[in-house]
Structures are given as structure tokens and as C-alpha cells.
Amino acid sequence: MTNAPRILVHTSDPAPMLERLAEAAPGIEARGHDDYEGLGAVLAEFRPDIAYSVAFRGREGYPREALLGAHGPRWIAVGGAGVDHLTPWDAGAVTVSNAAGVAxxxxxxxxxxxxxxxxxxxxxxxxxxxxxxxxxxxxxxxxxxxxxxxxxxxxxxxxxxxxxxxxxxxxxxxxxxxxxxxxxxxxxxxxxxxxxxxxxxxxxxxxxxxxxxxxxxxxxxxxxxxxxxxxxxxxxxxxxxxxxxxxxxxxxxxxxxxxxxxxxxxxxxxxxxxxxxxxxxSPHCSAVYEGWAMRSFALFLDNLGHWLRNEPLFNIVDPQRGY
Incomplete structure (x- = not known):
């Protein structure tokens, strides 16, 4: 692991999270992307070590292949609990964590x-x-x-x-x-x-x-x-x-x-x-409440602290079990 990872924030509105990340971990290079399209090009150019990603438009069209491809990160932090939009993945090549419990x-x-x-x-x-x-x-x-x-x-x-x-x-x-x-x-x-x-x-x-x-x-x-x-x-x-x-x-x-x-x-x-x-x-909204997105990101920041201190990550998902 590196002490200064590059982080990609992939959500429908990455700006508040990028601001919070800059406050919590100044000096870390970070970038946001607010679409499913074009993610592959961003990954190829930015080469992030970590991606915080939310399936904000559902599973249909989610850029799974890009995130798990040659230019994908070593750690994908899913902003929700479900990870079926990423399954399957090679646990030896990439670590996937989730935000189970937040909602x-x-x-x-x-x-x-x-x-x-x-x-x-x-x-x-x-x-x-x-x-x-x-x-x-x-x-x-x-x-x-x-x-x-x-x-x-x-x-x-x-x-x-x-x-x-x-x-x-x-x-x-x-x-x-x-x-x-x-x-x-x-x-x-x-x-x-x-x-x-x-x-x-x-x-x-x-x-x-x-x-x-x-x-x-x-x-x-x-x-x-x-x-x-x-x-x-x-x-x-x-x-x-x-x-x-x-x-x-x-x-x-x-x-x-x-x-x-x-x-x-x-x-x-x-x-x-x-x-x-x-x-x-209801439109898959039982987990959605005012402030949930930043609460989920706060959980990611806690986990990022583990990464920076070379400590084991929590909420790691087993791709075989799905949780």
C-alpha cells in the first residue's frame, strides 16, 4: 500500500465528498466522475489506487468492466451494501468493501x-x-x-x-x-x-x-x-x-x-x-434518507485511515458469499 493513494470518487455528485476528503486527508490526489460513461478513460488517465463508487443509476450500464479492468483500482469501496453489480471479481487482484450497516x-x-x-x-x-x-x-x-x-x-x-x-x-x-x-x-x-x-x-x-x-x-x-x-x-x-x-x-x-x-x-x-x-x-429508496451519502462516505474515510496506516480494512466483501 502507498501512503499517498490516488482516489477516484464516482458518484452522481462527487463535489461534497471531494471537499470532505481534502479536509480529512490533505495532500491526497483525488478526482471525481459523475457518470457511467467515460469512466474507462478517466481510469486510464488517472490510474487511481482507490475508487469510491456508488451505483447511482442502478445496475444497468454500470461500468463494471472498466473498474475491474487493467486500469482499475486496487480497492473499490462500494458506497452501498449490495455488490451484485460488481460480482464476480478476482479477490487476489482487487479488494471490494461495502457500506453495510449505514442504512x-x-x-x-x-x-x-x-x-x-x-x-x-x-x-x-x-x-x-x-x-x-x-x-x-x-x-x-x-x-x-x-x-x-x-x-x-x-x-x-x-x-x-x-x-x-x-x-x-x-x-x-x-x-x-x-x-x-x-x-x-x-x-x-x-x-x-x-x-x-x-x-x-x-x-x-x-x-x-x-x-x-x-x-x-x-x-x-x-x-x-x-x-x-x-x-x-x-x-x-x-x-x-x-x-x-x-x-x-x-x-x-x-x-x-x-x-x-x-x-x-x-x-x-x-x-x-x-x-x-x-x-x-417504492423505487429502491428504503435506504435513502437525507445525509445518507455523506454518512456512507464517512465510513469510507474511516476505512481509508486503516489503509493509510497499513491496517486491515473492514467491511471487505467475499465475492463468493456476496457479503
Whole structure:
């Protein structure tokens, strides 16, 4: 490693980060690039040692080949948690880190907000308001005593578990290496999922997109869920089979679904998901809040300190595991 690395900041608005970098590490040569196009030429001319990069226009067209090519950096610091837009890479040639955990609290709030949307029947009350109808028999559905299944007990899953526990829910979940966890009643291996789908009143997907999770929630999994279950997907597009979900919703199998990620983003205007009732669609924004970008960059600066001191980096991603 070098004590004076060249750093490329690849975001939609690199100026604030370049300013913060100059304050935190004066003397380091840095450059910004705010587009997917032209990145290869910038890399060839600037030859950065490190690139801080955000997939700010989604996976489609992301300049993966340029970043992992001959002129790419030795360390790519991804500004988000997901790295499937870079997979696969040679871990012997380049180190990839992520910003896992930065957005976990916000995503957890999105999850609970989506769940409450359905348990409180917000759509029904809105329709009654429009119709000026006073429904005397309306009942609320309490979360206390409900079973929440979290598929993927990483940073986001653990943040969801903590909030679910505050509502008095029973929390079960899966992780690659099961071990007792705070706020989780049962921790299971991923291969136990076929026996868990039917136990949950609410299922939250918060796993990375890797070969083992692609299509994880398929027609069989959806049919194994309770007929009045709620599904919330804050994982990555491709974990949930969108066509299978459409069929489940059309047959009334699930109470509701909240989707923040999709196999194709932006979601095409002709997607049947747009026309479904009892579905919340959001534009991959559950992790986006005011100040998130600079918070993620602050995490990178902490890691940069490790690089400059020749200390091990944190949040390094295993390309085989995807996290």
C-alpha cells in the first residue's frame, strides 16, 4: 500500500465528498466522475489506487468492466451494501468493501412502516374517507404475538429484529452461520426455510443477491406462506420471483406485499406489479434518507485511515458469499 493513494470518487455528485476528503486527508490526489460513461478513460488517465463508487443509476450500464479492468483500482469501496453489480471479481487482484450497516436503521423503519400499512388497513381507511363512509366494524390488527421471519440476519435484519421486539413480536430468522442473536428467538440455517415459510405472519427479505439466493422466493415458497401473510422485500432484485408474486397476489394468497427492489430497475411501465392491489411499490429508496451519502462516505474515510496506516480494512466483501 502507498501512503499517498490516488482516489477516484464516482458518484452522481462527487463535489461534497471531494471537499470532505481534502479536509480529512490533505495532500491526497483525488478526482471525481459523475457518470457511467467515460469512466474507462478517466481510469486510464488517472490510474487511481482507490475508487469510491456508488451505483447511482442502478445496475444497468454500470461500468463494471472498466473498474475491474487493467486500469482499475486496487480497492473499490462500494458506497452501498449490495455488490451484485460488481460480482464476480478476482479477490487476489482487487479488494471490494461495502457500506453495510449505514442504512440499516432507515430500512428497518421502512419495513415496520410497510407492515403497519397493512395491519392498520391504511388503504381501506383511505377508501372510506373518499367515500365518506364511517365503518363501525373496523378492527385493527395488533403486531404483538405475531411471528416475524427475517431471511438474512445481517445489519438490516438485526435492525428489523430490534424494532419488531419492541412491538412484542416473536422473531425467527436465518443466516449462513447460525448463532444466538439479540432480539431473535430462533436462528436457523438458510436450508431450513422450507419449514419456516408457513410459520410466519410477516416475512422480510434482507439477503444479498448471490447464486444461492437468486429466485429464493419462488412460487413454491410463496404458496407455503400463510394465506394472510405480509411480505416485505428490501433485499436485491432477483431474490424474489416477480412473476410468481403476481400470481400469488392475483389469487389472493397474501395479505399484502411491499417491494423496494426489482429484477429490472427502474420498474418497467408495463410491469403487472403496477396494477396489483395490496402492494406497495417504492423505487429502491428504503435506504435513502437525507445525509445518507455523506454518512456512507464517512465510513469510507474511516476505512481509508486503516489503509493509510497499513491496517486491515473492514467491511471487505467475499465475492463468493456476496457479503
Amino acid at each position: 440499516a436503521p432507515m430500512i428497518a423503519e421502512y419495513v415496520l412502516g410497510a407492515v403497519l400499512h397493512f395491519t392498520l388497513d391504511i388503504d381501506g381507511m383511505a377508501a372510506d374517507r373518499v367515500a365518506r363512509h364511517w365503518e363501525r366494524t373496523r378492527l385493527m390488527t395488533p403486531l404483538k404475538g405475531k411471528t416475524l421471519l427475517i431471511v438474512g440476519l445481517g445489519h438490516t435484519g438485526q435492525a428489523v429484529a430490534a424494532r419488531a421486539r419492541a412491538f412484542g413480536m416473536k422473531v425467527i430468522g436465518t443466516r449462513a452461520r447460525p448463532q444466538p442473536m439479540e432480539n431473535v428467538d430462533e436462528v436457523h440455517p438458510a436450508d431450513a426455510l422450507p419449514g419456516l415459510w408457513g410459520k410466519a405472519d410477516i416475512t422480510v427479505l434482507s439477503v444479498p443477491l448471490v447464486p444461492g439466493t437468486r429466485g429464493l422466493v419462488n412460487a413454491r415458497a410463496l404458496m407455503a406462506m400463510k394465506r394472510d401473510a405480509i411480505l416485505v422485500d428490501v433485499s436485491r432484485g432477483g431474490v424474489l420471483d416477480g412473476a410468481a408474486l403476481v400470481n400469488s397476489m392475483r389469487t389472493g394468497h397474501l395479505r399484502g406485499a411491499a417491494l423496494d427492489v426489482f429484477e429490472t430497475e427502474p420498474l418497467p411501465s408495463d410491469s403487472p406489479l403496477w396494477g396489483l392491489d395490496r402492494v406497495i411499490l
